[in-house]
Amino acid sequence: MNIRIVVFDGADEFDFVGPYEAFRHAAMLGADVDAGLVTLEPQSQVVAAHGLRLIPEGVITGTPDLVLVPGGGWVNHAALGVRAQVARGNLPRKMAEFHAAGATIAGVCTGVMVLAAAGLLDGRVATTHSGAIKDLRSSKAHVIQSRVVDEGDILTCGGVTASLDLALWLIERDVGNQVAEAVATYMEHRRSRDVYIARDGI
């Protein structure tokens, strides 16, 4: 399971580090999961929403099994972050392409607005950070305020710490509950079971 987490300037630290640690820890426990922090275009360093400077692993290539998009800067209208990415258009366009090529797409926190801009949520059930719920409502998504929403090939979740529950749910769904529980135990995280699974539409 090849998971690429797309980072960009202004991305919320927790939105990508929570899932990154959960996926990477699953791999340390023997799960067939390869998770990496990547960028769309070559970028030697990324400055996240609260100032963390990280060195990404490289550029996203091929079609990953899962692409995760973090949020950041939507609620406070930051110059860098999701709003800038949506205005630029490249990230939503690439997400639509990855989805069309068969990748599962996960939008975390206000990263869900990237999926909305990509048209991936049209007629779909979705959620986002509480500070962006109004904006998501004015898209073509059907908003449900569960902590995690699973549409099969598209997943969304609430804000910041909900990203960890989304990652643990994905591990449970695609690897197994034993590994998901072992990761949660290591991280001493009380998982939220507020996962809405859309089976036959809403």
Added chain:
Amino acid sequence: MNIRIVVFDGADEFDFVGPYEAFRHAAMLGADVDAGLVTLEPQSQVVAAHGLRLIPEGVITGTPDLVLVPGGGWVNHAALGVRAQVARGNLPRKMAEFHAAGATIAGVCTGVMVLAAAGLLDGRVATTHSGAIKDLRSSKAHVIQSRVVDEGDILTCGGVTASLDLALWLIERDVGNQVAEAVATYMEHRRSRDVYIARDGI
């Protein structure tokens, strides 16, 4: 309030990113909090326990109000991380010096073992990651399995995600509950109230 989070190769990502985001977000909300990720000696990049590469802000200088030590690598006996730092001795020694100079010291997850090695927990109430509780018991600390333990000038907490509860508790204690709640709301984090406050010893 000058908070320095000391990072080192093999430090657990969540242990420092969770508190970093909470403190930095408190500052964004107007709190007088300056939090930074620093190293003891000059180091252009730090590779964390699960592979995240970050660029620290620089070397720790002066006497911060609070120094936070993350965990990492203790439970799985990793070559880099807390065990290497304890064996080397520099980090525990510096923590003892910062404490003697008046800094509050917070040990997060297995970073608590650095405080134990520094002698800072002798006769004190403390906790740590569940995978290190046995080791902490064989130190001179009095182990209490609360999620956060507040000894006033020394704070400790459980594993990984407990670091966020420790940070939010510190914000509540030293800044105010309104800011702590605002940060928790932004992070959509259900806080744990399992905070043990040692008032007159154990």
